[in-house]
Amino acid sequence: MQCLQDEDTCLINISYTVPPYWEPFGDRKHFLWKSCTTAAACEAERKRAGRECMREWYMDWRCVECCQGELCNYYATLESSILLPNFWISAFTTLFVLYHTMLNKCT
Structure with missing residues (x-):
């Protein structure tokens, strides 16, 4: 993905929820999307998702990570x-x- 010149930060959004499509048992799944943004916007999104970032197997959650540098989000993680x-x-x-x-x- 090629980012715009003013987008210096990669945003990784990881969510764990029931899929928007039918599943036999309604099992939750991990969903991941990546985008380019500014450092300030990414940090704001990370703080906004902070309330939802619980990583519990029995409930829905969403976490956001920010990184900078070439291929910094090659391996998506759940932070340290x-x-x-x-x-x-x-x-x-x-x-x-x-x-x-x-x-x-x-x-």
Whole structure:
């Protein structure tokens, strides 16, 4: 996608909702769209979507991300805040395994 000269920011909109078309079980799906905009407009849209950005599997949500640079939105993500809990889960799991490994060596 070629952006206009004054559009220096990529906007990524990720939503999780029931599709606008019929589904057998009405399962929610992820929808993603990207566009070019200004940094100020993207930040305003991100703040507006902030109230809806809950990422819960059982309800509809919408998140907006902003980035700048060539191919910055090549891989759409859910920002680093979604990675933080995964880091702690991995850290505690590692500590748990190490603790039990050391405990088994002592007995």
